[in-house]
Every structure is written in structure tokens, then in C-alpha cells.
């Protein structure tokens with residue numbers, strides 16, 4: 331009894347001190363936890379006191395729609411490889427196309443065989459690939475000041491016609507060899523990084539061999555041939571895909587690959603393709619298929 335009275339005795343200050351300490355720590359903790367720390371958000375602006383207290387208590391009133399606007403849904407291309415599209419492409423009239431192609435000479439060279447590093451060679455490119463790129467330029471799916479303006483002047487028929495003409499050129503990107511692997515030993519152990527990517531890809535990064543879509547051997551509808559193309563052009567396109575400046579590849583097939591490539595690899599691939607299979611173009615005399 332005496333001991334009890336002693337504990338709560340007004341003369342003994344320690345219980346009060348202890349209570350005061352506990353209360354002080356509690357007040358500071360509540361203040362810090364609900365009023366200070368919970369106001370600061372990692373990615374959002376600092377909250378006001380009331381929201382911070384609610385957030386601290388787990389009452390999240392943040393049911394309004396997210397502030398940042400959603401990017402508009404963007405389809406990479408209007409072209410889908412339906413039989414309708416393929417019919418449009420194959421209906422291309424080479425003779426009419428040869429007239430339209432006169433407007434392309436200034437940049438893409440005589441008969442689409444480019445001598446500039448800016449504009450790609452179109453001679454011998456698959457008609458479907460040319461047709462798709464023209465449609466993409468026309469509708470702003472692929473950006474290029476000049477080409478968007480030029481493609482807008484062409485109708486769907488014109489595009490098919492000029493594509494048919496350019497694809498039929500004999501003086502052109504060199505034809506691909508029939509075999510998938512032109513020389514033996516082009517496997518995953520190939521030491522040349524460009525050849526390795528072209529013929530074996532890189533399974534660790536999920537990169538399919540370029541040749542499985544661009545040839546030789548494989549072929550993906552709409553994938554332009556790259557052998558003999560301008561190195562600077564190839565490199566620029568790879569960089570554009572990687573940076574998302576070019577987004578017209580269906581299913582992001584090229585963006586996914588290009589993002590994984592280093593700049594050295596892009597350069598090596600461009601040099602490889604520009605130099606690979608480089609055979610002197612066939613005689614200029616045979617260039618005009620439809621010449622009388």
C-alpha cells in the first residue's frame with residue numbers, strides 16, 4: 331500500500347516525465363507521419379495538409395481521373411496486308427508509273443537508283459513496300475517534309491503504278507542470293523557483329539535475324555530489301571526507329587529491334603548492307619522495261 335502510494339506520489343516526478351515523454355514522442359510522430367512526410371510524393375506535387383492526413387490514414391480520395399492526358403491512340407499505319415491491299419498493289423500499271431517516276435528523279439536518281447545519301451534507292455524494291463511507305467507518308471504516319479508533300483499529290487492508283495514501275499527496274503538493288511546463309515559459318519558464333527545479327531540475330535536480346543524478314547531466305551511482306559541500300563539511309567532509319575521518330579512499322583517490329591541495337595551495331599549493319607552483295611548494276615540499256 332505504502333509502496334503504491336509512493337509510486338504515484340506527487341513527490342516522485344518520474345511517472346509524469348515518462349508520460350510527458352511518451353506524449354511528446356506521439357505528438358511528434360503523428361505530426362511528422364501525417365502532416366509532414368505524407369505530404370511529399372515521389373512523382374506528384376506536394377499535398378495540402380488535409381489530403382496528407384487522409385492519405386496517411388489510408389483514406390485515399392484520389393478517385394478523379396489522372397491529371398496527365400493519355401496519349402491519343404495511334405495506329406502505326408493505315409495499311410493492312412489484306413487481299414484488297416495486295417490487289418491494289420498488283421494492279422499497278424508500269425507504263426503510267428514511268429511518267430509519275432519522272433518526279434522522283436531529282437532525289438531518288440534516274441530510274442530510282444539513288445546516288446545521294448539522303449534519299450534511298452527505290453529501284454528493285456518490292457512494290458508492296460513502296461506502296462505502303464507512300465501511303466504512310468500521305469497520311470502522316472511516317473514523317474518527312476518532302477515525301478509527305480509528294481505523297482499527298484499521288485492517288486492510291488498513282489502509288490501502285492509508280493511502285494510497279496520502280497519495282498520492275500533492272501538497274502537496281504542487287505537481287506538477293508537464293509540461300510539464306512550465303513557463306514558457311516554464319517551462326518551465333520560469327521565474330522563479325524553485323525553478320526551475326528543479320529544471319530543469326532541475338533537470342534539473348536530477343537532480336538530475330540534481320541535476314542528472316544529482309545532476306546536473303548526469309549521475307550516479310552512490307553520489309554524493304556536492304557542489300558545495296560545507302561548506308562547513311564539505313565543507319566538513319568535504324569536510329570529513327572530506336573528514338574521513336576519513325577513509328578510506321580506494323581506491330582513495332584522494327585522499333586523493338588532497333589531500340590536494342592547500339593550505335594556501333596547500327597553503323598556496322600548499315601555498312602554491311604551497303605557493301606554486301608554489291609555487284610555492279612546491270613547495264614543501263616535495260617533500265618526501261620516499257621521502253622518501246
Ligand code: HEC
Pocket residue numbers: 430431433434435436437438448449450452459460461463464473474476477480492554566
Ligand atoms: C525532294 C526530294 C524527293 C523527291 C522529289 C522524292 N523523294 Fe522520295 N524520299 C526522299 C527522301 C529524303 C526520303 C527519305 C525520307 C526519310 O529519311 O525518312 C524519301 C523516301 C521515299 C520512300 C521510302 C523508301 C523506303 O525505303 O522506305 C519512298 C517509297 C519514296 N521516297 C518514293 C518517292 C516517289 C515515288 C517519288 C516521286 C513521285 C519521290 N519519292 C520523290 C526525297 C524525295
Ligand code: HEC
Pocket residue numbers: 450462527528537538539540541542543544550551552553554556563564565567568578579580583584587599
Ligand atoms: C520481324 C521482321 C523483321 C526483322 C527481324 C527485321 N526487320 Fe527491319 N523491317 C521490317 C519491316 C516489316 C520493315 C518495314 C517497316 C515499315 O512498314 O515501315 C522494316 C524496315 C527496316 C528498315 C527501313 C528500310 C527502309 O527502306 O525504310 C531498316 C533499315 C531495317 N528494317 C533494318 C533491319 C535490321 C538491320 C534488322 C536486323 C537487326 C532488321 N531490320 C530486322 C521487319 C523486320
